Amino acid sequence: QLNSDKCKELRISFAKNQPDFSAIVVDGQALEVVQNAKLLGLTISNDLSWNAHIEHVTKKASKRLYFLVQLKRANVPPIDLILFYITCIRSVIDYAVPVFHHSLPNYLIIELERIQKRALSIIFPQLDYQSALDKSNLTSLAQHHDELCCNLFRDIISDPSHKLHNILPPRHNPKYQTRHQRTFNLPSIRTNRHKNTFIPYMSRFFN
Numbered sequence: 001q002l003n004s005d006k007c008k009e010l011r012i013s014f015a016k017n018q019p020d021f022s023a024i025v026v027d028g029q030a031l032e033v034v035q036n037a038k039l040l041g042l043t044i045s046n047d048l049s050w051n052a053h054i055e056h057v058t059k060k061a062s063k064r065l066y067f068l069v070q071l072k073r074a075n076v077p078p079i080d081l082i083l084f085y086i087t088c089i090r091s092v093i094d095y096a097v098p099v100f101h102h103s104l105p106n107y108l109i110i111e112l113e114r115i116q117k118r119a120l121s122i123i124f125p126q127l128d129y130q131s132a133l134d135k136s137n138l139t140s141l142a143q144h145h146d147e148l149c150c151n152l153f154r155d156i157i158s159d160p161s162h163k164l165h166n167i168l169p170p171r172h173n174p175k176y177q178t179r180h181q182r183t184f185n186l187p188s189i190r191t192n193r194h195k196n197t198f199i200p201y202m203s204r205f206f207n
Contacts, residue, residue: 004029010037012046042096048193050100054108061092061115068122081123082136089119093141098152101145102201103193109142116141153202157183169203183207 004026011021011033023030036045036052043053068089071081093112104112120132127135139147156164169184184203189195195204 002026004031007031008034008037010034010044010046012048014047040096042099050104050108053100054104054111057093057095058111058115061089062118064089064092065115065118065122068119072122078123078136082138085116085119085123090116090141090144094145094148097145098149098198101149102198103196113141149198149202150205153198153206157206164199167199169199 007026009024009031011018013019023033025031034046036043038044043056045052068081068084071084076084093115116138117129120127120129120136120138124132124135133139138144156162156168159165169186171184183206186200186203186207189200194200
């Protein structure tokens with residue numbers, strides 16, 4: 001059973017001339033057509049871009065920087081400020097990052113990185129960004145997200161009971177031993193949008 005007040009219609013199409021679909025009607029009420037919708041904490045747009053999601057994440061993380069400023073003014077030690085940043089601010093940015101990380105254009109990656117730069121400038125106002133990273137024993141946000149994706153993919157490969165294990169490409173079983181063996185037989189992929197999703201991208205990376 002569907003609740004018409006809580007349901008929305010999200011139309012995903014890349015056609016130049018958008019088809020005119022009739023409205024979806026539930027209990028005599030036409031569902032509202034939206035440009036983006038939230039699904040398990042991710043903002044999905046009708047053009048499958050991540051701009052709306054990154055905008056939501058950066059706003060949410062930026063609001064929490066205020067508390068970091070207050071802790072800094074209260075003379076909380078830097079080690080505790082870094083712990084607060086990791087647990088309360090970076091965790092917001094890290095949520096579900098394998099879903100979208102490799103699909104982000106460079107300007108959105110910079111937008112996320114800017115949050116970490118602001119946080120470290122609050123903790124270490126006298127240091128530049130790279131020096132603050134070294135002092136706090138952190139990596140850049142882009143590098144951190146690469147590591148999260150690699151760790152998840154290794155878990156998927158190594159654990160046959162993992163829920164995503166069955167959607168991996170078929171394993172490569174060569175007849176001859178060569179110096180460089182690829183791990184998977186990758187299918188032909190037509191679009192960059194598909195190529196940069198998590199499983200295809202990481203499969204190519206591990207090959």
